[in-house]
Amino acid sequence: MTAADTQIVPPALGEPYLLTPGPLTTSRAVKDAMLRDWGSWDGDFRAMTRAMRTGLLDLIGPGADAYDCVPVQGSGSYCVEAMLGSFVPKDGKVLVLANGAYGLRAAKTMEYLGRAFHLVDKGDYLPPRGDEVTEILKEDPAITHVLIIHCETSSGILNPVEELADAAHAAGCKVLIDSMSAFGAIPLEVERLKYAAMVSSANKCIEGVPGFGFVIARRDELEAAKGNSHSLSLDVHAQWAHMEKTGQWRFTPPTHVVAAFLTALEAHAAEGGVEGRGARYARNRDVMVQGMRDLGFETLLAERWLSPIIVTFFCPADPKFDFDAFYEAMKERGFIIYPGKLTVVDSFRVGCIGQMDEQVMRQVVAAARDTLAEMGVASAAPPAAALEERKKLAA
Numbered sequence: 481m482t483a484a485d486t487q488i489v490p491p492a493l494g495e496p497y498l499l500t501p502g503p504l505t506t507s508r509a510v511k512d513a514m515l516r517d518w519g520s521w522d523g524d525f526r527a528m529t530r531a532m533r534t535g536l537l538d539l540i541g542p543g544a545d546a547y548d549c550v551p552v553q554g555s556g557s558y559c560v561e562a563m564l565g566s567f568v569p570k571d572g573k574v575l576v577l578a579n580g581a582y583g584l585r586a587a588k589t590m591e592y593l594g595r596a597f598h599l600v601d602k603g604d605y606l607p608p609r610g611d612e613v614t615e616i617l618k619e620d621p622a623i624t625h626v627l628i629i630h631c632e633t634s635s636g637i638l639n640p641v642e643e644l645a646d647a648a649h650a651a652g653c654k655v656l657i658d659s660m661s662a663f664g665a666i667p668l669e670v671e672r673l674k675y676a677a678m679v680s681s682a683n684k685c686i687e688g689v690p691g692f693g694f695v696i697a698r699r700d701e702l703e704a705a706k707g708n709s710h711s712l713s714l715d716v717h718a719q720w721a722h723m724e725k726t727g728q729w730r731f732t733p734p735t736h737v738v739a740a741f742l743t744a745l746e747a748h749a750a751e752g753g754v755e756g757r758g759a760r761y762a763r764n765r766d767v768m769v770q771g772m773r774d775l776g777f778e779t780l781l782a783e784r785w786l787s788p789i790i791v792t793f794f795c796p797a798d799p800k801f802d803f804d805a806f807y808e809a810m811k812e813r814g815f816i817i818y819p820g821k822l823t824v825v826d827s828f829r830v831g832c833i834g835q836m837d838e839q840v841m842r843q844v845v846a847a848a849r850d851t852l853a854e855m856g857v858a859s860a861a862p863p864a865a866a867l868e869e870r871k872k873l874a875a
């Protein structure tokens with residue numbers, strides 16, 4: 481890999497940029513890596529699986545030798561379910577810290593598993609805080625694990641993962657992290673966080689294509705997970721034990737996706753690893769947010785909680801603004817944005833991850849400016865109710 485390989489190359493003619501937090505815009509090299517077939521039992525593919533597991537462990541910093549990486553077929557939610565079902569014993573109890581769709585999905589997963597949980601629902605975007613966790617754990621000594629969503633992708637909030645993990649550990653609980661949309665761009669050093677297990681997937685900050693996710697867990701937790709799982713295909717211990725013994729996945733792996741992911745991992749390293757990747761995403765965010773603010777748009781979140789992954793904007797109050805028309809016009813200009821997920825006010829989201837740099841983000845802002853002009857929207861300022869809502873965040 482040379483520096484030229486890390487250059488951002490626009491997608492093929494007529495293919496829009498995906499300003500969505502996975503699937504996202506991938507490089508030509510990643511797509512090209514899928515143009516050959518692999519035998520899943522063959523030594524070449526086993527070596528690829530090994531290289532991928534090692535490459536991912538390299539991203540968690542010193543102390544990684546106490547951990548191992550277990551890929552799991554399916555999308556990210558399969559991995560969340562695999563993690564909860566494998567590491568939480570049948571008589572365990574999980575404190576689920578939710579502030580958006582993914583936290584609520586984890587709670588729903590616990591319902592399906594039929595295992596005990598305590599849900600803290602902070603609404604659309606307020607961050608759970610360490611002192612509340614301390615309080616709850618004091619009142620409910622049955623809780624054994626705390627599930628933290630690292631970046632809650634539904635609003636783009638970057639949750640205070642260290643503060644939350646510290647509170648959990650102080651009460652003697654184990655920490656599980658859904659770092660789906662953050663891992664690879666935001667540090668998740670095991671030395672600092674000491675999590676029992678975390679999950680992420682191929683099509684987020686490593687910039688691969690969808691098809692599998694992975695669990696990174698302490699080896700002693702992997703050993704202890706034997707017999708916990710409710711599910712044959714989502715049993716992390718069984719997948720790990722089989723992989724250790726044979727070098728193979730238990731059931732058919734997404735071979736092309738793994739090949740693409742290895743190419744993506746090489747590009748990630750060439751860009752400077754977690755630090756380099758995170759820095760590009762942060763520049764993407766800064767340039768895009770500043771440009772959008774200059775047009776009158778306002779972010780849902782205060783500066784402090786803005787992630788470099790995805791940003792939520794309020795829809796303008798101007799009656800001439802119509803989100804569906806805005807979406808279509810942005811798509812025509814080469815950019816697929818993301819509808820919002822807030823319940824109280826209208827919003828939309830713009831992702832900062834994938835094969836895009838600040839040049840591209842400037843084009844995104846220009847496309848938004850032209851689209852507003854075309855729609856006859858004079859100001860992108862949000863309704864007063866939206867700003868009222870946002871004030872709650874500061875409280």
Ligand SMILES: *Cc1c(COP(=O)(O)O)cnc(C)c1O
Binds near residue numbers: 502555560582632
């Ligand atoms: C993407 C994502 C998931 C998994 O979603 P899938 O659609 O199953 O891939 C889970 N949690 C978070 C925070 C995510 O961003």
